Amino acid sequence: MTVTTERLPMLFCEVEVVSAERLSPSFVRVELGAPELAEFGVDGPRYDQRIKLVLPDPLTGGLAPVAGADDAWLTTWWGRPVAERGHVRTYTIRDVRGSGADTTLVVDLVLHLEAGATGPGSLWAARAAPGDRVVLMAPRRGHAFGGIEFAPPPGAELLLVGDETAVPAVCAVLEQLPSSATGAAFLEVPVTGDVLDVRRPHGMSVTWLPRNGAPLGERLHAAVVGHLGDPAPAADVAPEEVDPDLWETPSYSSSGEPVATAPTAGGPDDLYAWIAGESAVVTGLRRHLVRGVGMDRGQVAFMGYWRRGVPMRS
Numbered sequence: 001m002t003v004t005t006e007r008l009p010m011l012f013c014e015v016e017v018v019s020a021e022r023l024s025p026s027f028v029r030v031e032l033g034a035p036e037l038a039e040f041g042v043d044g045p046r047y048d049q050r051i052k053l054v055l056p057d058p059l060t061g062g063l064a065p066v067a068g069a070d071d072a073w074l075t076t077w078w079g080r081p082v083a084e085r086g087h088v089r090t091y092t093i094r095d096v097r098g099s100g101a102d103t104t105l106v107v108d109l110v111l112h113l114e115a116g117a118t119g120p121g122s123l124w125a126a127r128a129a130p131g132d133r134v135v136l137m138a139p140r141r142g143h144a145f146g147g148i149e150f151a152p153p154p155g156a157e158l159l160l161v162g163d164e165t166a167v168p169a170v171c172a173v174l175e176q177l178p179s180s181a182t183g184a185a186f187l188e189v190p191v192t193g194d195v196l197d198v199r200r201p202h203g204m205s206v207t208w209l210p211r212n213g214a215p216l217g218e219r220l221h222a223a224v225v226g227h228l229g230d231p232a233p234a235a236d237v238a239p240e241e242v243d244p245d246l247w248e249t250p251s252y253s254s255s256g257e258p259v260a261t262a263p264t265a266g267g268p269d270d271l272y273a274w275i276a277g278e279s280a281v282v283t284g285l286r287r288h289l290v291r292g293v294g295m296d297r298g299q300v301a302f303m304g305y306w307r308r309g310v311p312m313r314s
């Protein structure tokens, strides 16, 4: 039975795995469907729209109860122990297929094999099969949900940078950009077999950077620094310098720093950079773009999608 609620300004419902496919060594693609997805939608392009999955209990397979949820119920639910409500993980809508009650959301999940694929998200993805159920939080058409960070000024030259966790977002953005868009995307993935086909405007270059055993972020940092015209080697980021909640966009800063800053003299004024991935890697790139290259904080979005060695807070 599908359970949902009409009383929330978002979709909070059980969805079913319609298909599950091992896309590559490190990615599993699932297609999620439910009649409630007829109500799914955002105003304008969904770009890097994030969603949340509440995963079944890895031991019992039990799903978080969502029946009758309203705002008060949801607040209580968030306050409950993870053991009762299930682990929540954040993902990106890679694609939307079908329409009406046949709408499905496509989500590409990383298996995190370098970490042993032991997190609840990786475990669920590794075992996902048609008929499995999971709880989804997603935008309901006509209601503000948030979760789209890609917001370049019109005509900006684009720089899209991500590791494997941000590959779904960058690919979704590339496929939705206007055909006139220009710029470059750099994507680091665990192994060569993870390089995927992606549609893109002619003016956007895409460079895949398989690690194949190289340290996390090393190739990505070097490629971005080189692209910006500076051959300086990667600066190490000490663990204490990493903001575990790193999230800096033109409208929000996890550090509490003012978001509107005066442009730095000499910085590129027509470049917009969207950078997401492991927090230490993103911290290193942030330092280079803001302090080194002099980019204005209003032209960048830096997002820590995960942190090596630290399970995502549920």
Ligand SMILES: Cc1cc2nc3c(=O)[nH]c(=O)nc-3n(C[C@H](O)[C@H](O)[C@H](O)COP(=O)(O)OP(=O)(O)OC[C@H]3O[C@@H](n4cnc5c(N)ncnc54)[C@H](O)[C@@H]3O)c2cc1C
Binding pocket: 050, 089, 090, 091, 092, 093, 108, 109, 110, 111, 112, 113, 114, 115, 118, 119, 120, 121, 122, 123, 164, 165, 166, 168, 169, 304, 305, 306, 307, 308, 309, 310, 311, 312, 313
């Ligand atoms: C806005 C947003 C959008 C996102 N979109 C996607 C998406 O579309 N697809 C996707 O797969 N992820 C995406 N992520 C990242 C995802 O939420 C995290 O990687 C999450 O930690 C995965 O949960 P898990 O249960 O598998 O691992 P966790 O329980 O969180 O972690 C378990 C262990 O694995 C390690 N680990 C976690 N991620 C990796 C990794 N990539 N490589 C190596 N070790 C790792 C952790 O450090 C920890 O040691 C997104 C995150 C955000 C914030």
